[in-house]
Amino acid sequence: MRMRRIAPLSMGLAAVLALAACGGSGGDGGSSEAGASGKTIKVGYAAPVLAQPGQQAFGQGAGEAAKVIGAKLTQYDSNVQSARQITNLQTMLQQKMDVIGTWTLDPGATAAIYGQIRSAGIPLIGTNSDDNGIQYSVWTENTTCEKGGPWEQTADLIARKAPGGKVITIGLDGVPSIDANVKCFTDAAKAKGLQIVAHVSNTSDDSAGGQRLIADMLTRHPDVDAIWGYNDASALGASAALGAAGKKISDGTSDGVVVTGSNGDTAAIDAVREGRLTATWDPNNREYGWLFMKIVKDVEDGKAAARTVLKSTLITKDTVGSWVDPSKRTISFDTLQFTTAS
Numbered sequence: 001m002r003m004r005r006i007a008p009l010s011m012g013l014a015a016v017l018a019l020a021a022c023g024g025s026g027g028d029g030g031s032s033e034a035g036a037s038g039k040t041i042k043v044g045y046a047a048p049v050l051a052q053p054g055q056q057a058f059g060q061g062a063g064e065a066a067k068v069i070g071a072k073l074t075q076y077d078s079n080v081q082s083a084r085q086i087t088n089l090q091t092m093l094q095q096k097m098d099v100i101g102t103w104t105l106d107p108g109a110t111a112a113i114y115g116q117i118r119s120a121g122i123p124l125i126g127t128n129s130d131d132n133g134i135q136y137s138v139w140t141e142n143t144t145c146e147k148g149g150p151w152e153q154t155a156d157l158i159a160r161k162a163p164g165g166k167v168i169t170i171g172l173d174g175v176p177s178i179d180a181n182v183k184c185f186t187d188a189a190k191a192k193g194l195q196i197v198a199h200v201s202n203t204s205d206d207s208a209g210g211q212r213l214i215a216d217m218l219t220r221h222p223d224v225d226a227i228w229g230y231n232d233a234s235a236l237g238a239s240a241a242l243g244a245a246g247k248k249i250s251d252g253t254s255d256g257v258v259v260t261g262s263n264g265d266t267a268a269i270d271a272v273r274e275g276r277l278t279a280t281w282d283p284n285n286r287e288y289g290w291l292f293m294k295i296v297k298d299v300e301d302g303k304a305a306a307r308t309v310l311k312s313t314l315i316t317k318d319t320v321g322s323w324v325d326p327s328k329r330t331i332s333f334d335t336l337q338f339t340t341a342s
Helices: 053-069 082-094 107-119 150-161 176-191 207-220 232-244 266-274 285-301
Strands: 002-004 016-020 041-047 071-077 099-102 124-127 136-140 166-171 195-201 226-229 258-262 279-282 307-310 313-315 338-341
Touching: 041 053, 041 082, 041 285, 053 071, 053 285, 071 082, 071 285, 082 099, 082 107, 099 107, 099 285, 107 124, 124 285, 136 285, 150 176, 150 226, 150 258, 150 279, 166 176, 166 207, 166 232, 176 195, 195 207, 207 232, 226 232, 232 258, 232 266, 266 279, 266 313, 285 307
Parallel strands: 041 071, 041 099, 099 124, 124 136, 136 307, 166 195, 166 226, 226 258, 258 279
Antiparallel strands: 002 338, 016 071, 279 313, 307 338
């Protein structure tokens, strides 16, 4: 695999957000000749949950990039419900999209509709998903499991602060990409001598759910050294539960419980800055939206890589000062940092 930069590329349903543009130039992404041909690329995307800030940043980036390549992007909100995702995908199939993107919520449930999409000859791009014959996948680094990657680095951070420490993990069981992250971190933690004393599933997928779960876990494991959250909402809920129990949050070296999240949500960045969260991984979600649309264009041009991974960024007390809000970043196709594999 190789890290590289590329040159510029010359919801009906309860909730659908349409972001559309055709050809010309984009203020954030340079110019493209894609729209000059007169063809508008129709792209449908089955978002896992549009209420999540990271998905909103993804949508912003994808919408910007759509203008550059001459595409019409329509996002459909699955709201973390596989049945709703299937309905959304059926709608996209009926509308004869040129390309369909999806973040799989339940591979067993979506297998049939994915098969129908493939049979219709519509390219299927998976975001943090590669199940059931998805032809092309695009990932954020923090949803992959590579040696020296984000979850090994997180295990390192915890092991340095609390060698042999006790860890609670928070997941959203049944979602393939999240299950894979939990396993990756768990394996890395055990390899570094850490003890996974409990695992919980935040089925509400929000901070309130994380807080309730960890408040309960603290009665069973009051001496926990670290809490690993699959997302920032869960980690922030864990932080709140620890605070209510009179426990401190470590900055990675100071006394207290290490609490880590992932998503790079603004609330989590603020929490790192204020000492309420030890660390979070920023997937660079607005850039992720740009990269998704780059793969759309590559698919249309017949040159898409089978697997593409966007670099993620670890945010700690040492790096939070240089973090830039996604909405204020200058992004173009040539600023993206990613690896590819056939």
